[in-house]
Amino acid sequence: MTSDPRAALENLVAALQEHLAASAERRGDQDPRVEAAYIAVADTYEAYEAALYAAYDEVTPFELYDDVEDAREDDDVDDVDEDDLDLYGEEEDDHGITIDTNP
Known part of the structure; x- marks a missing residue:
């Protein structure tokens, strides 16, 4: 995990792009690539928010749900x-x- 908010944001954007690509090429309801990309988005989002908070005492307006x-x-x-x-x-x-x- 990076403590630099800009690097964390770049990781989040890359994860979102991978999720979009995986979704566009989905092979069934439980495509492992889509599921992995989904988890990567959640993980990189949490890392971004933690870095943002650590650097600027700021949060995003988003909330992740477990299910x-x-x-x-x-x-x-x-x-x-x-x-x-x-x-x-x-x-x-x-x-x-x-x-x-x-x-």
């Missing part, structure tokens, strides 16, 4: 805005991302 259940646990179901629901049981979060609300 989908962690993400859903963070959503407060009681605060659902009826305007964001559609007929198919989907909801848009505050960032315009569609979340399937059907179990």
